[in-house]
Amino acid sequence: MSTRTIPLVGNRKNTGETLKMAGLYAFLYGTAFLFLLPYIWMMSTSLKTEQHVFSQVPQWIPPEITFEWYIAVLTGAPMIQWFLNTLLIAGATTVIVVVLNSMIAFSLTKLEWPGKRIVFGVIIASFMVPVFANMVPLFALISRLGLVNNPLAVILPFSAMPIGVFLLVQFFRDLPDEIIEAARLDGFSTFQIYYRIVLPLMKPAIAALSLYTFVYTWNQFLWPLIVLQQETAFTLPVGIVAMQPTQVFQPGAEMAGTLLAVLPLFIVFLILQEHLVNAVQAQGTVG
Amino acid sequence: MVRKHWNGQGADRRTFLKSVATTGAVASFAGCLGGGQGGDGSTIEFWTLFAGGDGDAMEAMVDAFNDEHDDFQISRERQPFEQYYDSLFTSMTGGTPPDLAVFHTNELQRFVDTLTPLDDRIESETESAYVESIWNETALDGSHVALPLDTHPNALYYNKDIFEEAGLDPDSPPTNFEELQHAADEITANTDAQAFNPEPYGQFYSRQFAAWLKSVGSDFLNEDATAAAFDNDEALELVEFYADIADAYGWDEPDASNDRGNRAFRAGDLAMTIDGTWFYGVLREAEYDWGMTKPFVAPGATEQYTWANSHALAVPANNSRSDELTEAAVRAAEWLTQNSAEWGTVAGHMPASNDVLDSGELQNADVWDATLSTFFEMADNDQLVYLPSTDNNDDYVRPVDQTLAQVYSQQLEPADALEEMVSTVNDNLS
16 A cells, blocks of 8 residues: 555545544444344343243343253254255255356356247246145155155255246356357367356356355245154254244244354354355456 | 455466365265155155154154164154245145145144045044044044044143232142232232233233134134134123233233243243143243142132143155055154154153053143143043134234234234124134
């Protein structure tokens, strides 16, 4: 940085702008903080003793800190097993979705074949069918395949989500055809073009889709609840709900469990956030 | 900002291969984790909806069963409480039902066609092993489809510290409406606490309403459960009572949000509430002195009733299950329902087994003096009211729960509310 001297008393214009910036930052940080509030409350509640959890006057900082809820959650239930199940399901679904959807989107945007408009139309139309309408036939199918309680019962249906194709098609369309033509002239096969040209160039879009799929699958409740019926097969969201005491409200334990369940998502977001910002930027500035 | 992703120099083959390899590894890992179904023929898959103290008690009982038995073992599968019956319904229609499952007795009707009839599989003297009134709740059309585990009625719980602060005798809680009125008025006048909340969860109003209806001489549904039977002045007076608690009497806030009364009572800010047997497990941890008594405090009550429900164990029918395993599931149900001391001492419920009730283990436990003896007395005097069993209890439970919540929070006039409840229940049941 240059060592520019800053005048002690700026001229009127500079002061005005500084104030404007300060106001803007105060507003932005304030808004961001509002979104953080529920998480802070969650953390605070998970550390409170039973007595303070139910206090009528809300206390942000627990007067007495306890880890009993975390211990109760970690010892009272197979949390590690649930964590591994959820990670496996969310991870595998994400990988399958990204591989399949990027191939489909590539062939829909960059390859010529008869009927591709119709196929794309069918994919888009499948948005119109509500998930709930599929559940009973899908359960019958999964049950007949003998996949109840198997992670594949969640992975397979979630891998067939049309939204990923739709998202990637929008991105792939913006990729100049000249790049593909140039690669073809250089002797690249179609598959080489796909994985050596398109995939690396579309990293931000793929990161966005990965994050979306991972978070979406991680948080799923209803379908895993239906097909995963053994305690050892549960995912975290189902397990945490199964642990809630019958009719008795136990906020400390619930908050501790929920915090443990969202932590991995937070880490995944931190890893992918740069790509995510790029993706939003690319989508926002192109087209 | 540098758009560095446009500078991509072609994919790294190793990265791609690595990700493919990972997919393979993940897929094979899936095979290890997927537990398969049904097990090896000697495992009884047992679905429960218990967690917290209830879960601990059931775990102890299942462990004891497994220690005592070599040929068959129970695998206890906890399911989420709120979604339990939906999951069960799906598993039964999908052809993968558990071998043994917990049912509330008033839910049995809905599942009766898909349960294994027990009449030929149990001895005739089995009947005498259980408290008669609870045993009768597990029979449908004269046939037995389940064995009763417990009964869990409602009681009136109160905070003795607040009673003392208000100048009341902490050892004589209200036993009728006039005494409730006196105690609640004193508490409202002399302390900062709220006095009385009849439904601390804000969502199960129909339970105590049904019991109080019977106390004032009205039924909930007609005999064949096809219409509401509470279109009368006695019911209107009860609905008005729900409105008055937060309004005319000023005993509580006009707020029916979930768990509000529960929170307030546990924080020591509410003097009296109505809750079930399971509340014992919660109050054991309380930092104040508390007591419980019979909830016979409805205005205009001429008889004394409280709401109750029972857990029962039943064997869902499954054509692909061996007869041997079905038989084992029935024996397991017998064993669990008759070796249920922990169900009382840990979970606070009243076991349905006569032997357990008579045993020293239960009667010498703290829970007996604190709550169970009172529950036992009410059961013994036939003062329990079960909600009627229909093909889908939500048909009449939900309209009543939702409407009374609106009355409690002053959003609906009692007369309009009663009319609305009656017409919705009639529409749903007809």
